[in-house]
Amino acid sequence: xxxxxxxxxxxxxxxxxxxxxxxxxxxxxxxxxxxxxxxxxxxxxxxxxxxxxxxxxxxxxxxxxxxxxxxxxxxxxxxxxxxxxxxxxxxxxxx
Numbered sequence: 001x002x003x004x005x006x007x008x009x010x011x012x013x014x015x016x017x018x019x020x021x022x023x024x025x026x027x028x029x030x031x032x033x034x035x036x037x038x039x040x041x042x043x044x045x046x047x048x049x050x051x052x053x054x055x056x057x058x059x060x061x062x063x064x065x066x067x068x069x070x071x072x073x074x075x076x077x078x079x080x081x082x083x084x085x086x087x088x089x090x091x092x093x094x095x
């Protein structure tokens with residue numbers, strides 16, 4: 001069963017991706033910075049994979065999977081939850 005994971009780092013700022021439940025780390029493609037019309041887009045093969053450790057963070061009494069290379073602030077996580085509306089972890093799904 002898949003769960004939602006908030007991604008911080010590797011070019012992400014709280015976007016949601018879906019991975020198998022119970023992951024202790026997830027692998028994401030490094031997100032390219034916003035491109036301009038004159039820039040050239042990297043080929044799919046050139047995109048690098050990045051591994052981020054997963055932690056569980058509570059927001060308003062609900063628990064969420066957060067994959068991050070740093071420590072996003074409470075406000076950053078709360079903003080990401082409000083913006084992207086990930087599904088919280090159900091009590092029976094906790095690690």
